[in-house]
Amino acid sequence: MLRAALRWLLSSAALLFVVTALTFVLVSLAPGDAAKAILSNQSSTYSPEQYQQMRHLLGIDQPLPAQYWHWLGNLLHGSLGTDLFSGQSITDALGERIGPSLSITLGTVLLSGVVGTGLGVLSARRAGLVGRIVDAAALAGFAVPNFWLALLLVELLALKLTVFPPGGYVPLGASVTGWLHSLVLPVATLSAGGVAFVAKQTRDAMTQVLSAEFVTMLRARGLSTRSIVIRHALRNAAGPVVTVLGLLLVSLLSGAVVIESFFSIPGLGQQAAYASGTHDLPMITGVAFCFTVLVVAANLLVDLSYRWLNPKVGDA
Incomplete structure (x- = not known):
């Protein structure tokens, strides 16, 4: 039983890591970014200097591994980051x-x-x-x-x-x-x-x-x-x-x-669609993390149901 619980924890942690890392990579490959979306809402034209300043302000001018490492650090402290547009805590927004x-x-x-x-x-x-x-x-x-x-x-x-x-x-x-x-x-x-x-x-x-x-x-x-x-x-x-x-x-x-x-x-789902359209990377990653946690919980529930229906499964 202890081995099964340990395997479940390790596989869940690996799944969360893979999903969030892939989310960072895939979003970075999409055209556009949050800085362009914000500046486009503020004005129809903006200079390259304004664009670079906005990217620096949002922290998306850093290399992708550095951004992901920063996100993992926030996660270990119980935070999913901040919405790039509203400034609201992503944990509160998803809650x-x-x-x-x-x-x-x-x-x-x-x-x-x-x-x-x-x-x-x-x-x-x-x-x-x-x-x-x-x-x-x-x-x-x-x-x-x-x-x-x-x-x-x-x-x-x-x-x-x-x-x-x-x-x-x-x-x-x-x-x-x-x-x-x-x-x-x-x-x-x-x-x-x-x-x-x-x-x-x-x-x-x-x-x-x-x-x-x-x-x-x-x-x-x-x-x-x-x-x-x-x-x-x-x-x-x-x-x-x-x-x-x-x-x-x-x-x-x-x-x-x-x-x-x-x-x-x-x-x-609606939040994920909106965040994808605005290239809000922290929000997209937060939604992906939340979905993955729910999937892990669903798999655990199914496994527990198997063990209840057939106690021999727990002895295997």
Whole structure:
């Protein structure tokens, strides 16, 4: 157990180092920089001397390794640096935006897990028409683009029926009802593919488990189908489902940029898109660091779920 924890810590630290270092390199290769963006906002023309002074003021005239070393030093002291444009602490800025992103991500994973698992179990128990419907729904969920589904939901539920707001985000502390209403459309949009993916994976895993010998023995002992499915088969089939939910969580963390921009949600994805457009290197690196920490946490959660579902994993 101690070795496994040590390996996890070392791999997580290595992942954080690689991701942040690559972020520095890739952003530096993009045309333009923050100094040009700031000067362009202040005036349509500026001299080369003004440009160099701004670069020196921002600290981006230093070699890239020196900039990264400075960023690592701040990180070791608990700081992600300062936003080049607003002067705000990046830790504070991301702290304000992580709530909306996590609300959408966790809401999507929860909805996909509950609905997808339920449909998968139903399909496994009642093969035939129900199975074909699940397959068709999975194919449709994979094929339908998120932005098209978002437009459809906004047109139907926000503009015509006026049931939910077309965009924006209400913090949980301000209003629980408003928070839930602001999450319905983005979560529903992102859950379409997730529900289909989880349902298909659950059905395949449950079909395999229900045909196993121990299930036949349980039936011979007179256990009801409901008891067999809930208490025995579902737990044995949960491994692949947990993997799918972990992959879904990771993909949502990096793929919610379009949805956050579409629904005007002030999350990490929207912040990353804005920082990329202005070449705000400290902010981009801070967002990448935050995303990586969330991915590491998601992987840890999946690993712990495996160990809970199958205690033998922890002894390996």
